[in-house]
Amino acid sequence: MNIHIIGLGLIGGSLAKAILKYSPTHSVSGFDTDEDVCALAAADGVEIKEKAEADITFICLTPNKTIEYIKTCDSKGIIADVCGVKSVIAEAADETALDFVPCHPMAGRPVGGYANADADLWQKASFIITPTDKTKAISVEVIEKLALSIGFSDIAKTVPADHDRIIAYTSQLAHIVSNCYLKSPTLSDVEGYTGGSFQDMTRVGDFDPSLWSELFRCNKDNLLTELSRLIDNLREYSNKISEE
Amino acid sequence: MNIHIIGLGLIGGSLAKAILKYSPTHSVSGFDTDEDVCALAAADGVEIKEKAEADITFICLTPNKTIEYIKTCDSKGIIADVCGVKSVIAEAADETALDFVPCHPMAGRPVGGYANADADLWQKASFIITPTDKTKAISVEVIEKLALSIGFSDIAKTVPADHDRIIAYTSQLAHIVSNCYLKSPTLSDVEGYTGGSFQDMTRVGDFDPSLWSELFRCNKDNLLTELSRLIDNLREYSNKISEE
Numbered sequence: 001m002n003i004h005i006i007g008l009g010l011i012g013g014s015l016a017k018a019i020l021k022y023s024p025t026h027s028v029s030g031f032d033t034d035e036d037v038c039a040l041a042a043a044d045g046v047e048i049k050e051k052a053e054a055d056i057t058f059i060c061l062t063p064n065k066t067i068e069y070i071k072t073c074d075s076k077g078i079i080a081d082v083c084g085v086k087s088v089i090a091e092a093a094d095e096t097a098l099d100f101v102p103c104h105p106m107a108g109r110p111v112g113g114y115a116n117a118d119a120d121l122w123q124k125a126s127f128i129i130t131p132t133d134k135t136k137a138i139s140v141e142v143i144e145k146l147a148l149s150i151g152f153s154d155i156a157k158t159v160p161a162d163h164d165r166i167i168a169y170t171s172q173l174a175h176i177v178s179n180c181y182l183k184s185p186t187l188s189d190v191e192g193y194t195g196g197s198f199q200d201m202t203r204v205g206d207f208d209p210s211l212w213s214e215l216f217r218c219n220k221d222n223l224l225t226e227l228s229r230l231i232d233n234l235r236e237y238s239n240k241i242s243e244e
Numbered sequence: 245m246n247i248h249i250i251g252l253g254l255i256g257g258s259l260a261k262a263i264l265k266y267s268p269t270h271s272v273s274g275f276d277t278d279e280d281v282c283a284l285a286a287a288d289g290v291e292i293k294e295k296a297e298a299d300i301t302f303i304c305l306t307p308n309k310t311i312e313y314i315k316t317c318d319s320k321g322i323i324a325d326v327c328g329v330k331s332v333i334a335e336a337a338d339e340t341a342l343d344f345v346p347c348h349p350m351a352g353r354p355v356g357g358y359a360n361a362d363a364d365l366w367q368k369a370s371f372i373i374t375p376t377d378k379t380k381a382i383s384v385e386v387i388e389k390l391a392l393s394i395g396f397s398d399i400a401k402t403v404p405a406d407h408d409r410i411i412a413y414t415s416q417l418a419h420i421v422s423n424c425y426l427k428s429p430t431l432s433d434v435e436g437y438t439g440g441s442f443q444d445m446t447r448v449g450d451f452d453p454s455l456w457s458e459l460f461r462c463n464k465d466n467l468l469t470e471l472s473r474l475i476d477n478l479r480e481y482s483n484k485i486s487e488e
Contacts, residue, residue, distance in 0.1 A: 106439040126436050156436030166437045169430040174441035177421060180477035184470060186413040192370050192400030193410045195350040197418035200444035216485050226428060227482045231475055233424035238471045241460050 003146075004054035005030035006069060008041050010109060011082050012060030013117025018150040020045050021119040026146075029054065037114045056142065058082060063214050067092040070100070078139045084171060085218040086130040086160035094134050101135055101143045102160060104128040104167070105152070110204055112211075122151035130160040168222035173230065175212060176223075178205030247390075248298035249274035250313060252285050254353060255326050256304030257361025262394040264289050265363040270390075273298065281358045300386065302326060307458050311336045314344070322383045328415060329462040330374040330404035338378050345379055345387045346404060348372040348411070349396065354448055356455075366395035374404040412466035417474065419456060420467075422449030 003019055003026050005012045016028050029047040032038050038048045057073075059066050059081045066081045070092045073079060080101045083089050093100035107125035109116055127147035131140055144155050158166075182205040190198065216223055247263055247270050249256045260272050273291040276282050282292045301317075303310050303325045310325045314336045317323060324345045327333050337344035351369035353360055371391035375384055388399050402410075426449040434442065460467055 106437070108439065108441075125439065128437065154436060162433075163437070166430060166433050169428055170434050170438045170442040173425075174445040176478070176481050177425070177445060178441070180474055180481060181417075181421070183477045184413055184473050186410060186470065189406075189410050190414050192398060193350070193372065193407070194414045195352065195369065197352075197422070197448045198414040200447050201418040201421065203444050204441045217488055220485055220488065223485055224482060226430065227478060227485070229428050230424055231478050231482070233427045234420070234471060234475050234478070237420050237424060238468060238475070241464055241467055241471070244461055244464070 001026045001055035001146075002052065003028050004052040004057045005046070005060055006057065007060035007065075008032040008034075008037050008046070008114045008117075009060060010112040010114070010117050010121075011105065012058065013037075013041065013114040014107075014119065014121040015058055015060065015082070015105070015150070016041060016046050017044060017117055017119035018122055019146075022150045023146065032114070034114075040114055053077065056080060056146070062211050063088060063218050070096060070098065073098060078142060080143055084167060084215050086128075086163045086167075088218045090130060090132045090160040094132055099136055099139050101139050102130045102132070103143060103147075104130070104163065105147070106171075110206060112208055120151065122147075124153045125151070126154050126156050127152040128156045128158070128163060130158060130163045132160065164219050165222045168219050169226045172212075172215060172219060172223050173226045175204050175207055176216075176227065177230070178202055179207065181205055245270045245299035245390075246296065247272050248293075248296040248301045249290070249304055250301065251304035251309075252276035252278075252281050252290070252358050252361075253304060254356040254358070254361050254365075255349065256302065257281075257285065257358040258351075258363065258365040259302055259304065259326070259349070259394070260285060260290050261288060261361055261363035262366055263390075266394045267390065276358070278358075284358055297321065300324060300390070306455050307332060307462050314340060314342065317342060322386060324387055327462075328411060328459050330372075330407045330411075332462045334374060334376045334404040338376055343380055343383050345383050346374045346376070347387060347391075348374070348407065349391070350415075352448075354450060356452055364395065366391075368397045369395070370398050370400050371396040372400045372402070372407060374402060374407045376404065408463050409466045412463050413470045416456075416459060416463060416467050417470045419448050419451055420460070420471065421474070422446055423451065425449055 005016050019028050029052045031050045042048050054077050056078045059069050063083045079098045080103045086102050090102045107121050181201050249260050263272050273296045275294045286292050298321050300322045303313050307327045323342045324347045330346050334346045349371050351365050425445050
């Protein structure tokens with residue numbers, strides 16, 4: 001197959017590298033607005049072109065840019081996105097005639113960009129697909145097979161709304177907590193006084209604010225529910241400790 | 245040296261195993277109220293005896309039991325403890341004539357007990373010593389050398405109050421957050437929808453409540469300060485997301 005990747009950041013770049021490494025019978029083309037990134041990707045074997053009539057096009061952009069792209073896209077092949085929120089994306093896609101598969105590859109790194117992209121990022125990771133009434137089963141199957149061939153260990157399928165409800169808890173809330181954790185003034189004194197629990201708690205806290213604030217905004221209600229549950233539980237702890 | 249270990253749980257057991265593995269010129273004796281644990285430790289090379297006139301005695305008990313032990317102990321050798329809080333321990337020790345070194349080896353596992361003890365638990369971990377005005381420099385040096393010989397990568401030294409202030413943030417708060425995180429009803433739906441951020445956030449959340457509630461109680465004020473900071477930061481996030 002010809003696979004085209006729009007946006008060669010951490011996710012797009014890691015998909016490109018994983019396909020080239022683990023499924024080399026496919027050809028990979030792609031594009032990024034950053035010329036240096038295009039040069040790096042070309043050296044890795046990605047054919048650089050802005051538009052391609054591909055069998056699969058992965059849109060690897062932020063939610064807002066993904067929606068913009070969907071609105072103007074006229075590819076006849078399968079189109080998939082990789083956003084961490086799915087309802088807003090699936091709604092935008094359902095308004096078009098595209099053969100669209102809403103996806104969310106569940107892996108990442110605290111550092112973004114093509115330079116940090118890794119063919120092995122997907123090893124043992126879960127690949128989520130959130131079909132709507134308009135999604136073609138045959139296209140889901142093509143994406144599924146590709147995902148399993150490049151390192152993902154399992155495929156999870158659910159409707160977009162359910163995905164967003166669960167992901168608010170498993171991913172977005174974790175990023176917010178980790179970020180808030182790093183805001184204590186005690187942070188400046190921790191050297192020599194940390195073990196695994198601190199490292200784990202703070203690993204994802206230093207995220208790209210522009211990308212994540214978009215994700216938070218697109219999943220506002222679910223996230224507010226989880227935040228309020230967590231705050232209530234923390235407050236209960238605080239009360240119990242205070243009363244001994 | 246003869247090293248005696250009171251309490252052969254995860255920490256005492258891991259110290260015993262690490263000394264036997266990495267500093268085998270020392271002899272290790274120890275005791276646990278659980279006979280099965282004593283049998284396991286004996287098979288590993290620990291001489292089982294309740295009392296020993298050792299060069300170093302490590303008290304590897306919970307804070308309350310450590311304080312009880314300190315009050316009745318009459319050993320002439322160096323006594324060290326391993327509790328995650330230091331002010332209450334150092335105060336109790338300072339009221340005795342013991343040659344006492346308050347310590348906190350900064351590693352652990354979510355599962356306790358001798359069966360989970362590991363000679364390599366201390367690799368790359370920090371060993372904290374919190375001397376008071378009464379602590380002998382020569383005894384600190386003996387403990388320091390031993391710690392570095394069994395796998396710890398660095399020694400951090402500070403006064404007990406400062407330790408407790410920092411540890412409230414780097415360890416105790418992390419355990420509380422992780423535990424609260426696991427209390428969302430969404431937990432039952434996460435299979436297939438988690439990545440590294442969720443695993444990290446929840447790794448230490450399922451802790452031994454009796455041990456940790458003692459630690460929380462012994463470090464109440466510092467912990468309440470950090471909890472309130474975190475709750476404020478989470479509430480600020482919640483407000484910002486709510487206002488978009």
